Amino acid sequence: MARQGLTHADIIGTAIEMIESEGLHSFSLRELAGRLHIKAASLYNHIRSSDELHTEIGYYAISELKKAQLAAIAGKERSEAIESLADAYYRFGKERPEIYKVILSLPMVKNDAIHSAGFDIVEPIMTAMAGYHLTREQMMHLQRVFRSIMHGFISQEEAGCFRQFPVDVVDSYRMAVRGFILLLENSEKEAQA
Amino acid sequence: MARQGLTHADIIGTAIEMIESEGLHSFSLRELAGRLHIKAASLYNHIRSSDELHTEIGYYAISELKKAQLAAIAGKERSEAIESLADAYYRFGKERPEIYKVILSLPMVKNDAIHSAGFDIVEPIMTAMAGYHLTREQMMHLQRVFRSIMHGFISQEEAGCFRQFPVDVVDSYRMAVRGFILLLENSEKEAQA
DNA sequence: TATTGTATGCTAACGCCGTTAGTTTGTCAA
DNA sequence: TTGACAAACTAACGGCGTTAGCATACAATA
Numbered sequence: 001m002a003r004q005g006l007t008h009a010d011i012i013g014t015a016i017e018m019i020e021s022e023g024l025h026s027f028s029l030r031e032l033a034g035r036l037h038i039k040a041a042s043l044y045n046h047i048r049s050s051d052e053l054h055t056e057i058g059y060y061a062i063s064e065l066k067k068a069q070l071a072a073i074a075g076k077e078r079s080e081a082i083e084s085l086a087d088a089y090y091r092f093g094k095e096r097p098e099i100y101k102v103i104l105s106l107p108m109v110k111n112d113a114i115h116s117a118g119f120d121i122v123e124p125i126m127t128a129m130a131g132y133h134l135t136r137e138q139m140m141h142l143q144r145v146f147r148s149i150m151h152g153f154i155s156q157e158e159a160g161c162f163r164q165f166p167v168d169v170v171d172s173y174r175m176a177v178r179g180f181i182l183l184l185e186n187s188e189k190e191a192q193a
Numbered sequence: 194m195a196r197q198g199l200t201h202a203d204i205i206g207t208a209i210e211m212i213e214s215e216g217l218h219s220f221s222l223r224e225l226a227g228r229l230h231i232k233a234a235s236l237y238n239h240i241r242s243s244d245e246l247h248t249e250i251g252y253y254a255i256s257e258l259k260k261a262q263l264a265a266i267a268g269k270e271r272s273e274a275i276e277s278l279a280d281a282y283y284r285f286g287k288e289r290p291e292i293y294k295v296i297l298s299l300p301m302v303k304n305d306a307i308h309s310a311g312f313d314i315v316e317p318i319m320t321a322m323a324g325y326h327l328t329r330e331q332m333m334h335l336q337r338v339f340r341s342i343m344h345g346f347i348s349q350e351e352a353g354c355f356r357q358f359p360v361d362v363v364d365s366y367r368m369a370v371r372g373f374i375l376l377l378e379n380s381e382k383e384a385q386a
Numbered sequence: 387t388a389t390t391g392t393a394t395g396c397t398a399a400c401g402c403c404g405t406t407a408g409t410t411t412g413t414c415a416a
Numbered sequence: 417t418t419g420a421c422a423a424a425c426t427a428a429c430g431g432c433g434t435t436a437g438c439a440t441a442c443a444a445t446a
Contacts, residue, residue, distance in 0.1 A: 006423080029404065038424075041405080045423050050404060104352050118357050140358040144346070144365040145372055147354070152345025153337070159297050161340070164311050165333040172337040179338055179376035183368070186375055196394060196441055222433065231395075234434080238394050243433060 006036065011046050012056055016099065019057065024098045029053075058106040061099045062117050065092050069124035077131040079181050085128045086150060086177045093154035100154065121147070129184065138187050145183065149176050199229065204239050205249055209292065212250065217291045222246075251299040254292045255310050258285050262317035270324040272374050278321045279343060279370045286347035293347065314340070322377065331380050338376065342369050 014035055019027050029050055033040040047053045072088035073081045093100045106117070125146050129139050153176055156162060162169050207228055212220050222243055226233040240246045265281035266274045286293045299310075318336050327335070346369055349355060355362050 004423095028402085030402080039426080040403090041407095041426080042424050044405075104348065104354075106352070118354070121354070122357050137360055140360045141365040141368045143358075144349070144355055144362075145342075145369045148345030148349055148369055149338075149342055150345065151349055152341030152343065155297065155348070156337070156341055156344055159299070161297075161311070161314065162337055164315050165336075167330055167333045169337075172334040175334045175376070175380075176338045176341055179372055179379075182375050182379055183372035186372075187368075199394080221431085223431080232397080233432090234397080234436095235395050237434075 004037070006038070006046065008046055011036065011043070012053070012060065015053060016057055016060060019098050019102070020096060024101050054102065055106060057099075058102045059117055061096075061103045062120050064096075064099070065089070065103070066120045066124055068092050070127070073124060073128045076128075079184075081128040081131060082146075082181055082184065083177055085124060086146075086180075089150045090154065090173060093150075093158070097158050100158075104151070104155075132184050132188050133191055134184075134187055135191050138191060142184065142187060146180055149180055197230075199231070199239065201239055204229065204236070205246070205253065208246060209250055209253060212291050212295070213289060217294050247295065248299060250292070251295045252310055254289075254296045255299075255313050257289075257292070258282070258296070259313045259317055261285050263320070266317060266321045269321075272377075274321040274324060275339075275374055275377065276370060278317060279339075279373075282343045283347065283366060286343075286351070290347075290351050293351075297344070297348075325377050325381050326384055327377075327380055328384050331384060335377065335380060339373055342373055 011032070015027070015032050018032060018035060022031075029043055030040045033043050036043075068088045068091070069085055072084045076084050103121075122143055125143050126139060129142060134142065153173060157169055162172065204225070208220070208225050211225060211228060215224075222236055223233045226236050229236075261281045261284070262278055265277045269277050315336055318339050319332060322332055322335060346366060350362055355365070
């Protein structure tokens, strides 16, 4: 009963904390309610559903990732910008794996809000590529390639798929980024031809 | 009661069918039991747990993917082998997305059986790269890069993350594969230097 | 052929989960 | 002071995986 000034932000914030510390897998509304000294049913005064909460956390994650990426490329150009961007992405995935996972469980189909979130995902890499002489169409493709490499690498490492061989994972990561930069340079040549 | 000759294979097979047609998300032991005309509790005469069933389906998926990949590279070399391998991988991910998802939810940490499954994942790409003059260590890294690109691309496309721009996703895919081949050629040069 | 053991089915139940309906109560504005 | 509304509550529903304990069909053995 003892009414506390529970904000919507408090709830999302607590949920994020719980997911980061206990893992996305074991997160539940009932535990969230418990942590807030509330019954699970009372949560529905603040959220519409578990899915909606999930989605909001996803937006938070995307905005955090974007922030880190934009900070990383500030004042940098070309390969230096790309490497710095990749590093920021990689670090985010490694340091906040549970929050990172939420991003991809987002149903990207739905509504308009998600469309702007889609823009947030794309913007940093598009900016980082600005120093290369590429056509707009090339950039649209390359943006996808970059995100594929980064996401693929992070999620496979997280899933433990990189334990097969006794070579340093960070070295593999650097090679992946170098591969993308090679592709950038190659595309640039093609655009100028 | 009417005892039917329920095989372990029957159960896994039915589970796979259900996951492919209804989606991994909506799969449950109770529905599986229903489809087999059995009560959920009776399933435990055949499986140890939901997790174990999940894991076995993951092994199946890995072996299917491996089979498709090995068939794709048979009699091919160098870039042709790589492209063909990538196509087989891509096709698998697009045609059987739900089964593909099971692979990555596998906990790669655990036991020995998973270690051999890890080998199954790695073998096709290692074979496909055999035509390039690379050091063993280079191959270990490049194998990770390849799988990152492929998995990243497939899972992001599946998640709907590639709708931002009106450019063909298959074109983006080809660019990604071309990028990997560039990296292969570049690594080859370095190895020879 | 009769018996016995095991594999395979059953029911009932537990403790989770998200969610809804209906009710009470604290708080703030008129 | 009163009335309205927001925010808590309790109770319940149907879902989930899972366990315990019981019944039965079938196969091997005596």
